[in-house]
Amino acid sequence: MLASSDGPLAEAMDLAMLDLDGVVYVGRHAVPGAPAHLGRARAAGMRLAFVTNNAARRPSEVAQHLRELGVDAGDSDVVTSAQAAAAVLRETCGEGAPIAVLGADGLRAAVSAAGLRPVDVADEAEAIVTGYGPDVRWRDIMRAAARIRNGLRWVASNTDGSFPADFGLAPGHGALVELVERFSGVAPTVAGKPAPPLLEETIRRVGGAHPLMVGDRLDTDIAGGAAVGVPTLLVLTGVTGLAELVSAEPTLRPTYLATDLGGLFEEHRAPTEEDGAACSGGWRARVGDDGVLQVSGDGGGSDWWRAVATAAWWHLDETGTPAAFDRLTPPDVGADRVEGSLRS
Known part of the structure; x- marks a missing residue:
């Protein structure tokens, strides 16, 4: 059930981990009021981290988009599921390990930045990492699926079933994960929300003794916060509406609830x-x-x-x-x- 806060959230919490689409922006446009709310939160001393399951874009590209919308964001403020996946692989495979990459440039860059060696899906590798990529070829999907079936360690950046595209709702990386999992009989280690690695990586990198997860989706953002034991704030500027809210099971219910990011400055009362x-x-x-x-x-x-x-x-x-x-x-x-x- 909803909880009460000890003062406004921006004062009670020292780190806001913010989902992007539906919270800070919708497509190419800022959510009304979001840049001003985030600027006020920074001025109050709150750390801001922008966390996204999108593994296709580099953090620098995401940060540039945020700055164009009027949000003060540095490259290091952005944490992607590609970075979280690379951190998982470095921990399990060790520095310099060859990792087969099936995805976009953002995923390959994250693997390289983590001190690993990205290689093609047909090359010798200690593990394979997959992520969304609009130009991923079917022949590479087939090769990756066969290698996973034959025992190659598999890390998936996320399992998002869909994402908003310019032409409407489109299948996300989760559709590929489901296909490969069904063929291979192997379930991947998942880095993105609601699995813990992405938020754990964010807290480790950005710091904060009292983090708060802020999102618009119950099944990724709110469940992801719960998975790492941090309080959550659901904002209603994205995909969650009455139908989703009234049917939410206990594990998907937020700690706090507000119409928008102005909820960071409220003293919540249950x-x-x-x-x-x-x-x-x-x-x-x-x-x-x-x-x-x-x-x-x-x-x-x-x-x-x-x-x-x-x-x-x-x-x-x-x-x-x-x-x-x-x-x-x-x-x-x-x-x-x-x-x-x-x-x-």
């Missing part, structure tokens, strides 16, 4: 229970006998979401069935009033 309703900042949410969420009261947008999420999770834990939300419409931040029960 919703309270009053006569069976979840209450937060003037909002009251409950699930009726018909299994439909009902909301009344007034307040800000983040508190609306906190009340609704808490009531839905109580219902899910008790009944095993997600609440319905027929005609339930989230208010804008700062909404003045909602009367009665909202039904979908």
